[in-house]
Amino acid sequence: MKILDRFDKQDLRRSIDTGTEEQRQAVVDIIQQVREAGDQALFRLTEKFDGARLSQLEVTRQEFEQAYREVDQQVIDSLRAAIENIRRFHEHQQRSSWMITEEDGTVLGQLIRPLDRVGAYVPGGTAAYPSSVLMTVIPAQVAGVEEIVITTPPSAEGKVSAGVLVAAGLLGIDKVYKVGGAQAIAALAYGTETIPAVDKIVGPGNIYVALAKREVFGITGIDMLAGPSDILVLADEEQDPVHVAADLLSQAEHDPLACAVCVTPSRRLAEAVQKEVIRQLDTLPRADIARASVEKQGAIYLTRDLEEAVEVVNTIAPEHLQVMVKEPYALLGKIKHAGAIFLGAYSSEPLGDYFAGPNHVLPTNGTARFSSPLSVDDFIKKSSLIHYSAEGFRRDGQHVIRLAEYEGLAAHVRAIDYRLEREEERDV
Amino acid sequence: MKILDRFDKQDLRRSIDTGTEEQRQAVVDIIQQVREAGDQALFRLTEKFDGARLSQLEVTRQEFEQAYREVDQQVIDSLRAAIENIRRFHEHQQRSSWMITEEDGTVLGQLIRPLDRVGAYVPGGTAAYPSSVLMTVIPAQVAGVEEIVITTPPSAEGKVSAGVLVAAGLLGIDKVYKVGGAQAIAALAYGTETIPAVDKIVGPGNIYVALAKREVFGITGIDMLAGPSDILVLADEEQDPVHVAADLLSQAEHDPLACAVCVTPSRRLAEAVQKEVIRQLDTLPRADIARASVEKQGAIYLTRDLEEAVEVVNTIAPEHLQVMVKEPYALLGKIKHAGAIFLGAYSSEPLGDYFAGPNHVLPTNGTARFSSPLSVDDFIKKSSLIHYSAEGFRRDGQHVIRLAEYEGLAAHVRAIDYRLEREEERDV
Numbered sequence: 143m144k145i146l147d148r149f150d151k152q153d154l155r156r157s158i159d160t161g162t163e164e165q166r167q168a169v170v171d172i173i174q175q176v177r178e179a180g181d182q183a184l185f186r187l188t189e190k191f192d193g194a195r196l197s198q199l200e201v202t203r204q205e206f207e208q209a210y211r212e213v214d215q216q217v218i219d220s221l222r223a224a225i226e227n228i229r230r231f232h233e234h235q236q237r238s239s240w241m242i243t244e245e246d247g248t249v250l251g252q253l254i255r256p257l258d259r260v261g262a263y264v265p266g267g268t269a270a271y272p273s274s275v276l277m278t279v280i281p282a283q284v285a286g287v288e289e290i291v292i293t294t295p296p297s298a299e300g301k302v303s304a305g306v307l308v309a310a311g312l313l314g315i316d317k318v319y320k321v322g323g324a325q326a327i328a329a330l331a332y333g334t335e336t337i338p339a340v341d342k343i344v345g346p347g348n349i350y351v352a353l354a355k356r357e358v359f360g361i362t363g364i365d366m367l368a369g370p371s372d373i374l375v376l377a378d379e380e381q382d383p384v385h386v387a388a389d390l391l392s393q394a395e396h397d398p399l400a401c402a403v404c405v406t407p408s409r410r411l412a413e414a415v416q417k418e419v420i421r422q423l424d425t426l427p428r429a430d431i432a433r434a435s436v437e438k439q440g441a442i443y444l445t446r447d448l449e450e451a452v453e454v455v456n457t458i459a460p461e462h463l464q465v466m467v468k469e470p471y472a473l474l475g476k477i478k479h480a481g482a483i484f485l486g487a488y489s490s491e492p493l494g495d496y497f498a499g500p501n502h503v504l505p506t507n508g509t510a511r512f513s514s515p516l517s518v519d520d521f522i523k524k525s526s527l528i529h530y531s532a533e534g535f536r537r538d539g540q541h542v543i544r545l546a547e548y549e550g551l552a553a554h555v556r557a558i559d560y561r562l563e564r565e566e567e568r569d570v
Numbered sequence: 571m572k573i574l575d576r577f578d579k580q581d582l583r584r585s586i587d588t589g590t591e592e593q594r595q596a597v598v599d600i601i602q603q604v605r606e607a608g609d610q611a612l613f614r615l616t617e618k619f620d621g622a623r624l625s626q627l628e629v630t631r632q633e634f635e636q637a638y639r640e641v642d643q644q645v646i647d648s649l650r651a652a653i654e655n656i657r658r659f660h661e662h663q664q665r666s667s668w669m670i671t672e673e674d675g676t677v678l679g680q681l682i683r684p685l686d687r688v689g690a691y692v693p694g695g696t697a698a699y700p701s702s703v704l705m706t707v708i709p710a711q712v713a714g715v716e717e718i719v720i721t722t723p724p725s726a727e728g729k730v731s732a733g734v735l736v737a738a739g740l741l742g743i744d745k746v747y748k749v750g751g752a753q754a755i756a757a758l759a760y761g762t763e764t765i766p767a768v769d770k771i772v773g774p775g776n777i778y779v780a781l782a783k784r785e786v787f788g789i790t791g792i793d794m795l796a797g798p799s800d801i802l803v804l805a806d807e808e809q810d811p812v813h814v815a816a817d818l819l820s821q822a823e824h825d826p827l828a829c830a831v832c833v834t835p836s837r838r839l840a841e842a843v844q845k846e847v848i849r850q851l852d853t854l855p856r857a858d859i860a861r862a863s864v865e866k867q868g869a870i871y872l873t874r875d876l877e878e879a880v881e882v883v884n885t886i887a888p889e890h891l892q893v894m895v896k897e898p899y900a901l902l903g904k905i906k907h908a909g910a911i912f913l914g915a916y917s918s919e920p921l922g923d924y925f926a927g928p929n930h931v932l933p934t935n936g937t938a939r940f941s942s943p944l945s946v947d948d949f950i951k952k953s954s955l956i957h958y959s960a961e962g963f964r965r966d967g968q969h970v971i972r973l974a975e976y977e978g979l980a981a982h983v984r985a986i987d988y989r990l991e992r993e994e995e996r997d998v
Contacts, residue, residue, distance in 0.1 A: 363940030
């Protein structure tokens with residue numbers, strides 16, 4: 143992991159990988175197949191990409207029961223505790239409809255309504271990510287979404303992770319479909335014989351999943367385009383390099399393209415972290431992935447002072463930001479862009495991945511400049527409410543006529559005019 | 571305008587036009603040109619598509635001053651009054667950061683921050699839409715966005731609408747660029763010598779604008795993909811067919827592809843509206859557009875009762891919904907999907923286009939199922955806040971270790987483990 147004490151901050155700016163034209167063509171082709179052949183295309187594509195020959199797409203009751211037997215009771219207990227924390231946090235995000243009433247009888251407002259039906263994409267295959275189930279399903283439930291389905295790719299044996307099924311079961315979700323990749327997104331957007339079309343698709347996935355989400359955007363809602371994970375640890379000299387290195391590696395082990403960065407004004411800490419990363423890599427099970435990540439994507443940026451360190455943070459707009467300094471709250475007002483901010487020496491990023499309560503589906507690759515953590519907001523939509531009284535109408539009608547006339551829209555003018563005439567008749 | 575008393579509700583479901591592969595290729599090509607040649611590409615493309623040979627992209631101070639002389643003072647007064655209403659309504663959408671504090675010292679929260687820089691696309695050319703300036707800029711200002719720029723296509727003479735400039739001027743926006751279409755979206759996403767790259771692009775446009783927004787989605791934020799406008803007037807027998815017809819035509823005159831629909835359980839009203847539409851079309855300046863719209867896209871659906879009429883509403887998920895019935899509030903709880911809901915006989919849709927206060931940038935083509943009116947929410951982003959105390963860490967650490975172990979992420983486990991060990995040392 144290189145230490146850089148001279149660097150152009152503007153070079154640190156990242157943005158989402160939007161794939162190659164070949165990848166996009168592959169995705170467009172998969173979507174077309176699913177639209178044309180429905181379930182049959184899903185069976186075919188699942189055999190091709192996951193190596194699984196399925197006889198049905200939907201996970202059975204027996205598979206759910208088997209899953210509960212496979213997962214350790216302690217893990218189930220921890221999932222239950224996590225659910226409670228995540229639910230409690232997301233309940234704070236609930237919003238109410240509101241209205242403004244005017245004396246003349248006019249009413250304006252904003253209605254908040256849950257989406258009808260949502261699809262959560264849970265990555266899978268060899269790995270098992272029950273935490274992704276919790277993070278995508280709970281905010282939808284808190285929002286009041288009535289129908290939630292999950293798609294997740296099966297293993298070559300046609301199985302889906304027991305942990306994923308247990309997490310779904312604990313949340314009362316019984317519609318889980320064994321399909322992943324772009325074909326899962328296509329099925330959720332357009333519907334097949336088995337899988338219902340949903341109003342919004344959420345959850346992280348690989349580049350094909352991201353490209354498919356972009357393709358169906360507008361047909362259905364999507365949460366965001368997610369890329370490989372990233373972390374930025376902003377640390378001062380007082381911090382323990384063992385902890386800093388461990389936190390960096392916790393993101394690096396996700397993906398060779400994951401980006402783990404340390405920013406510090408302390409050369410002593412920079413060098414200690416550099417050594418410690420090497421030491422910890424030695425014994426890490428996923429060392430190959432983590433090493434590729436820290437060597438290619440990672441860096442330790444040595445800044446003049448904390449002020450410049452914060453500038454680096456705001457340029458990178460990290461997905462995860464750890465602020466490990468003596469007075470972390472003093473920096474909070476300066477930090478403008480970050481998906482999740484972890485303050486202080488104990489707030490290690492994995493706490494947020496699993497347990498603290500806030501969502502772990504976060505904007506990656508600098509998109510925290512304009513995107514937000516997945517939240518209850520993603521599962522509601524708003525409607526404006528406009529109710530004019532006769533009196534309000536008389537007061538405002540003339541303004542509307544003037545502006546519509548200026549824009550050259552005569553039918554707009556008439557819609558007001560005809561009503562004003564009627565009002566005048568009444569006045570007579 | 572046909573009256574249909576038998577129809578399959580599912581056939582009414584619409585979705586956004588995502589264009590043809592040729593259109594997409596044209597857009598990808600334009601974006602590439604702008605990325606490579608910057609301003610030079612913009613000059614070239616503006617000459618090609620708008621017929622304007624520009625010497626500079628940015629609107630000058632002189633052009634602003636000239637615009638104020640061109641626009642009637644009464645129109646300016648109405649714009650000012652509209653600004654006040656729109657601002658007041660959007661101020662109700664402001665949200666605060668919040669935090670939860672626990673007794674052990676742990677703090678969780680959600681920070682709300684404005685975006686840094688936003689680009690508003692304002693359609694133009696022959697038409698002038700100052701109202702689009704108000705609707706895209708005001709919510710950004712209320713959110714606290716510091717830098718707002720506008721792009722709008724010039725006429726063949728190289729001019730932009732005086733009304734657009736006056737509206738911008740009244741809002742204190744002085745960066746207006748003469749560029750439209752996909753090239754404007756490319757410039758806002760990637761930046762050129764003159765036009766800064768922005769964090770989010772908002773505002774309606776034609777199919778090329780929509781496709782370009784989809785292409786740059788992820789590089790920058792976008793609000794939504796907008797299609798041609800639509801309106802659904804739900805009316806009972808008591809309503810004045812003159813008003814219903816006028817409201818339908820007010821959307822129909824926008825675009826031959828605009829969709830104006832009346833839904834009613836009253837055959838008498840249906841027939842009266844049908845006649846009245848023909849009568850009003852006779853004398854309408856934009857009759858060709860409006861006639862194409864009502865004949866091809868429009869319809870009057872005759873339903874069994876109001877209940878079935880509401881089902882039609884929820885299937886279509888209209889952009890604009892007028893509820894012209896005796897007791898409109900009694901239906902409000904049943905209406906699930908609509909961009910803006912206008913209640914009662916006086917709430918004619920054009921009031922919402924210009925003046926009432928709520929935004930007129932609304933989800934079209936059935937996307938109200940999952941999308942919302944443009945709002946202050948579009949101009950902020952959230953960051954989660956996680957601050958564990960030592961005590962909170964000791965309580966939760968073991969859960970995190972179990973869940974990370976289950977997911978096979980050893981570096982995640984270690985990040986917690988190393989800190990717990992340190993804690994144990996201290997306890998000794």
